[in-house]
Amino acid sequence: MKVIEFVLNVIWLIFCGIWMAIAYTVAGIICCVLIVTIPFGVASFRIAGFILWPFGRTTVEKPGAGAASCVGNVIWLIFAGWWLAIAHLVTSIPLFLSIIGIPFGWANLKMIPISLMPLGREVVATDKAWGAR
Template identity: 45%
Template structure:
């Protein structure tokens, strides 16, 4: 991780990143408790780590990383994302958007607001995403 990414990640944690990562972790724990939600829990834990340290990383479709389609990127992944959207995705995306609006009020917060907007999109459709170094 570059020194700039490290500095941005430290500021990110102080300006709302910790709370949103905690939201992702809570969603993952709730999904894991249900047993049926284990596929969503895995994706949620992965994105919770990404939400904690977003600078220097990016989310890409898993099929671009592996070069082939799998369960999470095919029709079952689509169904999984729809279920996720109904039960957890909308409130995580809402949390990211509210935080983005609050951060966008200041000039210093604009890069962090943009990162929250990108995470809101991931919150709506997380299955089939892979976190890779930027």
């Protein structure tokens, strides 16, 4: 199973992972430069790592996330989330045009919710996701 995850991650990295990770990194750098939005930058860097190598990992809700995460997600959605979601949508289109890229296109679309509301979530290994709920 680990070999399959590795192969899927390498293919993902080549076709869209590197570009999407760069987009999240740029968003994180902008957020860190603005100082007040450093928590958003940290979340963006965390997601960039997930986007870079997603197979074998997933996101789950943090147990202690509360109202601050909700408010932060609304702010994130307005200023950064929408254009990252559009980037996922745009990068999924060429993947859908090839037979081999269809599963990667679906994976890209499944990442739109985390791009819209990243706060209050954490990245965990897929096999540990069931225990985190």
